[in-house]
Amino acid sequence: MACGVRTPMIVMASLPNAPVARDGLACRVPRFLDALDRTVFAHRNSPYRALLEHAGYDAARVRALVEQDGIEPALERLAAAGVYVTAEEYRGERELRRRGLTLRLTERAFANPDASGSDDPGDWSLTLEAYGLDRAPVSVWLPSPDATGRAAVVALATLRGRAPRWFTEQPGPTTPAGGGLRALVMRLTGRSNGHGNGSAAAHVAPDDASSVLDWIRGERGHAVGIVTTAARALALATAAQAAKRRLDGVTLMTSGAPLPPATLRAVQGLGGRAFSSCAMAGCGVVIDGCVRPVAADDGHVRMDRVALVGRRRPIDETGTEGTALLLTTLRANAAQVLVNTETGEAGTIRDRACGCLLGELGFTRHVQRRRRVTVADARESDVASDSETERTPLAA
Secondary structure, three states: OOOOOOOOOOHHHHHOOHHHHHHHHOOHHHHHHHHHHHHHHHHOHHHHHHHHOOOOOHHHHHHHHHHHHHHHHHHHHHHHHOOEOHHHHOOOOEEEEOEEEEEEOHHHHHHHHOOOOOOOOOHHHHHHHHOOOOOOOOEEEOOOOOOOHHHHHHHHHHHOOOHHHHEEEOOOOOOOOOOOHHHHHHHHHHOOOOOOOOOOEEOOOOOOOOHHHHHHOOOOOOEEEEEEEEHHHHHHHHHHHHHOOOOEEEEEEEEEOOOOHHHHHHHHHHEEEEOEEEEEEOOEEEEEEOOOOOOOOEEEEEEEEEEEEEEEEEEOOOEEOOOOEEEEOOOOOOOOOOOOEEEEEEEEEEEEEOOOOOHHHOOOOOEEEEEOOOOOOOHHOOOHHHHOOOOOOOHH
């Protein structure tokens, strides 16, 4: 297609989903502009439409900015003009205030009414292929009830045609491990998974890794993947060491809090692998951990689906300045509509060639050294709209 790009043949051979990702990377500008038209400017009550218009940006001006500068530079300029949403504003914990504009919002204001409500299983296809897990058993060990865990189970069930093993910390039919998720998975796959229910849920106590170790042993040394958190990755390594067990062939894809260096060393010391990824309910996979990282939490931004930029602001109670991470969804079918919306973390964003398969495919934007933002930004009410400041003319 006209917006196609060249991809090394070795990458195409190693990643069967490379053509889909390549298409997403090559056509991200027109898809992003289409998403803005359909999910923002077409809806009078969109908070992003209010922010953009308050800053002096209609659809035509945003289009010109993006086509001239590219997505990330355009988003950075929009953020400087006040077009962003803090984590507290997104959750409805405080009013969104810009000079001359006040909005009272809830998380429902950011839902996409036209979305299907589930994550595209292609998210996970590329992730699993990049780690050599496309044919390997994959389980989920995340807190419950948890929207991200539910989304991961549904996406993997859709992809594999049967539900993955899910280790949940809260039993019972009223939790996502129970009736609602079971019915959804069986509707998507058309069958149970042999465990008598559609979700393959196994109750485990918090941080109790013994059931997970038993599942690994039951796979008889074959490569396996586990979608989990950094804390549970450490619990698994600790339990394996105590049981004098190794983690050869085990790949941990951690989401939520960044992967600490000590946890990575503990897993690697037992023969396992761990990658600091990030999946969000309503967005799918947004960060895939790098196979050739420069830090424990070094990851590739899934640029075919999202854009990530930074905004300097205080990030803790001492007033330390950091780069708050702002996420933007690029597709009109995303369950959540996000434009320069804080993830609740700060970090370092760099564009670099790492040499891993994802990097060779074109995912060159990396994020690392993530940490939680622990203080609200009190400065947002002082941000002037772009219409109140000198504008740089856009090229015709």
